[in-house]
Amino acid sequence: MLSIQQILWPTDFSQGAETAFPHAAALAQWHDADLHVLNVREGKKAVRQGMAEQFPLSTGALANLLNTDDPPSQPIDVENLSLQQEQVDASSPAEAIVSYAEGQDIDLVVVGTHGRRGMQRMLIGSVAEEVLRTAPCPVLTVRTHDNSASDWNVRNILAPVDFSEESTAAVRHAKELALTYGAQITLLHAVEEVMYPSAYGMEMANVPGAEVIERVEESLADMARDEIGYEHVMIDTAVGHAPSVILDYEEQNDVDLIVIATHGRTGLDRLLLGSVTERIARRASAPVFVVKSFGKSLLPTSSR
Numbered sequence: 001m002l003s004i005q006q007i008l009w010p011t012d013f014s015q016g017a018e019t020a021f022p023h024a025a026a027l028a029q030w031h032d033a034d035l036h037v038l039n040v041r042e043g044k045k046a047v048r049q050g051m052a053e054q055f056p057l058s059t060g061a062l063a064n065l066l067n068t069d070d071p072p073s074q075p076i077d078v079e080n081l082s083l084q085q086e087q088v089d090a091s092s093p094a095e096a097i098v099s100y101a102e103g104q105d106i107d108l109v110v111v112g113t114h115g116r117r118g119m120q121r122m123l124i125g126s127v128a129e130e131v132l133r134t135a136p137c138p139v140l141t142v143r144t145h146d147n148s149a150s151d152w153n154v155r156n157i158l159a160p161v162d163f164s165e166e167s168t169a170a171v172r173h174a175k176e177l178a179l180t181y182g183a184q185i186t187l188l189h190a191v192e193e194v195m196y197p198s199a200y201g202m203e204m205a206n207v208p209g210a211e212v213i214e215r216v217e218e219s220l221a222d223m224a225r226d227e228i229g230y231e232h233v234m235i236d237t238a239v240g241h242a243p244s245v246i247l248d249y250e251e252q253n254d255v256d257l258i259v260i261a262t263h264g265r266t267g268l269d270r271l272l273l274g275s276v277t278e279r280i281a282r283r284a285s286a287p288v289f290v291v292k293s294f295g296k297s298l299l300p301t302s303s304r
Contacts, residue, residue, distance in 0.1 A: 002176045002298040004031040008106040010038045010097045010131070013054075016112035020142040021065040023287065024110035025076045027140075030180055033107070037062075037085040038100055040093040056085035094130035101135050107298055110140045132281055136295045138173070142287045154181040154256040154287075160246050160280075161189045161220065166293045168227065170261035173291050173298060175228045177259060184232040186253075187220050190245035191237055213237055243279040250284055258284055261291045 009024040011017040028035040039055050054061070063078045090096035101109055113128045132139045159174040161167045171187065178185050191212060220235035238245045250258065262277050281288045291297075 004033050004107045006106045007033050008036045008109045016144040019144045020110050020112035034082045039087045040096045041089045055087045094127045098134050113143045140289045154183050157183050157185045157257045158255045159259045166261035170291045171227050174259040186234045188236050190242040191239045242276045255286045259289045
């Protein structure tokens, strides 16, 4: 089981935030973690200002957020959760959320994003995106859907693999999450085509053949055995650009959670998630658990 003692759920009382709450509450209960509820009052926006007067939220109000068409496999008792609620005034909600996470040594931020269609689907919302980029710990993003049902019952986890140290760490997080949820894991690798500029005077490289695919699948099988080591794991490969392969797989299969890593960043580069991870977090319909290579690990000591 992941080492999670402090979970932060930021709320602006929007549907997006409410959709994320069941995930935060379930993980808090299963890990016996403190659940921090943070509301950032941004200026004097009339709607949010009025709703903010309800703060701190009653256990009844929080329990109502669990009433969905998809009840959890393990019932959540809000009254028995260890809740810490705080309300702050700030001109930048994202900065306030990250500052709170740093000050309270938060292990996981569970943040809601707003559903988008068409071109707008590429935007997950400025607050959620900034938190995702700069938080010092893993972040779970949960997207709002057209229906009110929560997708908190995780049965199938997708872990994209590029065979880097960072993606191996993400696979280890996926294993622990799978044990928590009782879920199956799919390890997916995108075999990218190599293309050269015409100025090189070379033709485009051939599409990777069966021999390449076979070697990749052997490497995935080795990783599945060495890093997961139990029967509920599958492997898959596809030829194409990694973000497109991952998003296509998610759309065509019953994926409930994507666990993906960022690559090492420090200083100002810390603001960059990496093109693959950022695109997945922006466009995937399923919740996305982002493991930060520059942030804290939630793995048990023996798994690192």
